[in-house]
Amino acid sequence: MIDLRSDTVTKPTEAMRRAAFEAEVGDDVYVEDPTINLLEQKAAEMLGKEAALFVTSGTQGNQIAVLTHCQRGQEVIMEQDAHIYYYEGAAMSAFAGIQPRTLKGHRGAMNPTEVKAAIRPEDIHFPETGLICLENTHNRAGGAIVSLENMQEIYTIANEHHVPVHLDGARLFNTVVASSVSVKEYAAQTDSIQICLSKGLGAPVGSIIAGTESFIARARKWRKRLGGGLRQAGIIAAPGLLALTEMVDRLEEDHRHAQKLADGFAQIPSLKIENIVETNIVLVNVEGTGHDANQFLQELKNEGILAVGFGPHTVRFTTHYDVNGSQIDVVIERVGELCASKL
Numbered sequence: 001m002i003d004l005r006s007d008t009v010t011k012p013t014e015a016m017r018r019a020a021f022e023a024e025v026g027d028d029v030y031v032e033d034p035t036i037n038l039l040e041q042k043a044a045e046m047l048g049k050e051a052a053l054f055v056t057s058g059t060q061g062n063q064i065a066v067l068t069h070c071q072r073g074q075e076v077i078m079e080q081d082a083h084i085y086y087y088e089g090a091a092m093s094a095f096a097g098i099q100p101r102t103l104k105g106h107r108g109a110m111n112p113t114e115v116k117a118a119i120r121p122e123d124i125h126f127p128e129t130g131l132i133c134l135e136n137t138h139n140r141a142g143g144a145i146v147s148l149e150n151m152q153e154i155y156t157i158a159n160e161h162h163v164p165v166h167l168d169g170a171r172l173f174n175t176v177v178a179s180s181v182s183v184k185e186y187a188a189q190t191d192s193i194q195i196c197l198s199k200g201l202g203a204p205v206g207s208i209i210a211g212t213e214s215f216i217a218r219a220r221k222w223r224k225r226l227g228g229g230l231r232q233a234g235i236i237a238a239p240g241l242l243a244l245t246e247m248v249d250r251l252e253e254d255h256r257h258a259q260k261l262a263d264g265f266a267q268i269p270s271l272k273i274e275n276i277v278e279t280n281i282v283l284v285n286v287e288g289t290g291h292d293a294n295q296f297l298q299e300l301k302n303e304g305i306l307a308v309g310f311g312p313h314t315v316r317f318t319t320h321y322d323v324n325g326s327q328i329d330v331v332i333e334r335v336g337e338l339c340a341s342k343l
């Protein structure tokens with residue numbers, strides 16, 4: 001099977017497995033796991049934040065950020081297709097007791113003027129705006145890069161209104177590699193940030209959240225409340241360290257593969273590429289084949305290719321380091337044959 005469902009399907013590298021085996025460990029609830037401490041220090045330094053915290057998943061990291069920033073009965077502003085709204089089981093309402101306020105973005109980016117207008121003034125009828133959430137790259141917008149300028153404008157407005165900003169940077173390093181902007185510059189436009197180690201960076205488990213010392217101290221308590229306090233977690237932090245130090249630059253290869261895939265699919269008359277491919281995600285509209293996404297995915301599977309549905313007629317392909325260039329060629333060829341014959 002050539003698995004292009006997600007960059008989460010990457011298996012840990014041999015070096016990661018060796019690092020896990022050899023990791024020095026301690027009890028992380030006592031903050032005594034040296035490998036976890038090292039990973040958190042390294043992540044904070046890379047992101048230019050005072051402190052960082054290892055969490056079990058991106059979802060847990062985002063939700064800890066909401067719980068730490070917000071009070072019950074507040075409102076959180078986010079893009080209407082943001083992962084934190086679309087794919088996290090309404091966790092922020094279920095756990096933090098907040099009300100989401102969604103704005104329609106353009107290729108994943110909210111309009112700063114609309115963000116400003118959505119911040120609530122003091123009024124006995126209104127919830128207070130507790131947080132603004134951004135996402136970069138934006139998953140449902142097809143791995144779209146949200147520009148530094150857009151983030152700067154929103155952060156300035158947020159600061160003027162004393163509202164914190166959280167960045168869901170599950171794939172922030174894809175943004176960094178595809179743009180000429182450093183990770184620190186993006187991170188500087190936020191109060192807190194979440195990055196996934198377990199997607200394109202290839203670690204088996206985990207995410208990082210980062211922010212001020214005081215934010216992370218409070219976040220650590222929320223992590224414990226949610227059952228995310230781990231013990232000898234150095235075993236999983238060791239691969240995470242390699243994810244940060246060895247796996248970032250090679251994301252460029254995933255982006256080249258996604259572009260190649262999009263160029264190949266663009267030659268197939270019944271397919272339409274829906275997104276501008278900037279990173280490792282290609283959204284393909286299959287309506288022209290006369291099939292819906294589910295039927296198309298079944299046909300693909302019969303050809304040994306896996307992708308995921310992203311809408312009634314939209315299929316998402318995500319490139320990652322476990323799929324190489326010749327496999328990308330095979331995918332283009334087989335999809336071309338499939339569309340020319342059966343579909």
Ligand SMILES: *Cc1c(COP(=O)(O)O)cnc(C)c1O
Nearest residue numbers: 057058059060083135139168170
């Ligand atoms: C994957 C993803 C998450 C959640 O990460 P998990 O580790 O799967 O919980 C959050 N935000 C975005 C944008 C993602 O792509």
